[in-house]
Amino acid sequence: MGIEIRVEGLRKSFGRQVVWEDVTLTVPASEISALLGPSGTGKSVFLKNLVGLLRPDRGHVYVDGRDVPRVRENELYEVRRRFGVLFQDGALFGSMNIYDNIAFPLREHTRRTESEIRRIVLEKMEMVGLTGSGDKLPGEISGGMKKRAGLARALVLDPEVILADEPDSGLDPVRTAYLNQLFVDLNAETGATFLIVTHDIGTARVLPDNLGLLFRRGLVMFGPREMVLSSTHPAVDQFFNARREGPIGMAEEKDAADRTAEGGPPRTLPAPIPPQLMPSDGRVRPSMRRPGEWLAAHHVTPPPGSFVDETGRDWLRDWDTLTADHQRPA
Numbered sequence: 001m002g003i004e005i006r007v008e009g010l011r012k013s014f015g016r017q018v019v020w021e022d023v024t025l026t027v028p029a030s031e032i033s034a035l036l037g038p039s040g041t042g043k044s045v046f047l048k049n050l051v052g053l054l055r056p057d058r059g060h061v062y063v064d065g066r067d068v069p070r071v072r073e074n075e076l077y078e079v080r081r082r083f084g085v086l087f088q089d090g091a092l093f094g095s096m097n098i099y100d101n102i103a104f105p106l107r108e109h110t111r112r113t114e115s116e117i118r119r120i121v122l123e124k125m126e127m128v129g130l131t132g133s134g135d136k137l138p139g140e141i142s143g144g145m146k147k148r149a150g151l152a153r154a155l156v157l158d159p160e161v162i163l164a165d166e167p168d169s170g171l172d173p174v175r176t177a178y179l180n181q182l183f184v185d186l187n188a189e190t191g192a193t194f195l196i197v198t199h200d201i202g203t204a205r206v207l208p209d210n211l212g213l214l215f216r217r218g219l220v221m222f223g224p225r226e227m228v229l230s231s232t233h234p235a236v237d238q239f240f241n242a243r244r245e246g247p248i249g250m251a252e253e254k255d256a257a258d259r260t261a262e263g264g265p266p267r268t269l270p271a272p273i274p275p276q277l278m279p280s281d282g283r284v285r286p287s288m289r290r291p292g293e294w295l296a297a298h299h300v301t302p303p304p305g306s307f308v309d310e311t312g313r314d315w316l317r318d319w320d321t322l323t324a325d326h327q328r329p330a
């Protein structure tokens with residue numbers, strides 16, 4: 001179970017500063033989508049608009065027939081219940097230990113007994129690798145642990161939509177890999193809709209079904225992973241291939257510039273499109289598309305070396321044998 005979020009003509013400003021305008025997209029139900037963009041382009045502001053924590057100047061955010069900016073406070077509560085949100089700063093209660101922080105939504109929104117709550121909290125803590133840290137206060141744990149505690153708290157109500165603002169910031173590469181696998185497995189298991197804000201291009205390239213880029217007060221592109229990763233749009237190409245040369249300047253974007261600081265000759269083709277991360281049980285998620293499907297349908301030749309995994313297996317050629325044991329859902 002997942003629900004789609006349909007955003008139409010959204011615009012948000014603070015005073016005279018327009019953060020973005022004309023933002024229109026559909027975050028498809030039960031799929032994994034990722035939103036990227038230079039620092040300060042309004043990714044966090046966007047997530048807050050989706051759950052009604054900030055109000056747009058104009059436009060609509062439809063969630064299951066309700067227009068979030070226009071619902072009343074009591075209805076907003078109903079909408080928010082269906083979301084699990086991990087805020088960029090983790091937003092933990094500083095005076096409450098990790099266990100109580102994670103238990104908070106269950107105590108607030110459900111009538112579960114303390115023993116049921118305990119089972120759920122311990123399960124989520126294990127899921128995010130925080131077993132044994134329940135007694136610690138947020139001030140006593142690392143930034144990465146705070147992120148994971150925030151994520152555990154976002155998951156306790158089994159939300160239909162999961163919004164995560166930079167869940168991977170402050171995590172080491174191994175933890176990031178675990179986290180991405182966790183998202184894929186959760187999506188496969190629950191069918192929840194995921195929208196993840198990240199600065200990690202590696203994550204963006206392998207994790208989501210759909211990718212979006214915010215840049216210069218607007219949504220430059222939002223669509224299937226293969227479409228975005230093969231795009232020759234200057235800003236999209238520069239961003240997702242971490243090139244130094246392109247319309248995104250140092251002042252606007254530290255990440256893309258940093259990542260290419262080591263140099264190397266400028267590439268002319270987009271980097272190979274990697275195979276998408278699979279659930280750990282090897283099953284194909286319903287929203288996973290056959291590798292190369294979008295490209296073939298749109299007569300786009302994949303960049304050389306695309307869809308070859310680190311073992312050298314070519315997913316374009318071997319997809320049927322890769323998935324032979326598992327009936328692919330329609």
Ligand SMILES: Nc1ncnc2c1ncn2[C@@H]1O[C@H](COP(=O)(O)OP(=O)(O)OP(=O)(O)O)[C@@H](O)[C@H]1O
Pocket residue numbers: 014019037038039040041042043044045046088
């Ligand atoms: N409550 C607020 N009041 C006024 N301005 C705000 C508020 N929240 C955000 N802004 C401004 O809106 C712009 C977008 O901020 P936002 O935090 O959404 O960026 P971001 O894309 O999430 O950046 P980062 O990648 O660094 O997290 C910034 O210029 C910020 O200063």
Ligand SMILES: [Mg+2]
Pocket residue numbers: 043044045088165
């Ligand atoms: Mg942000």
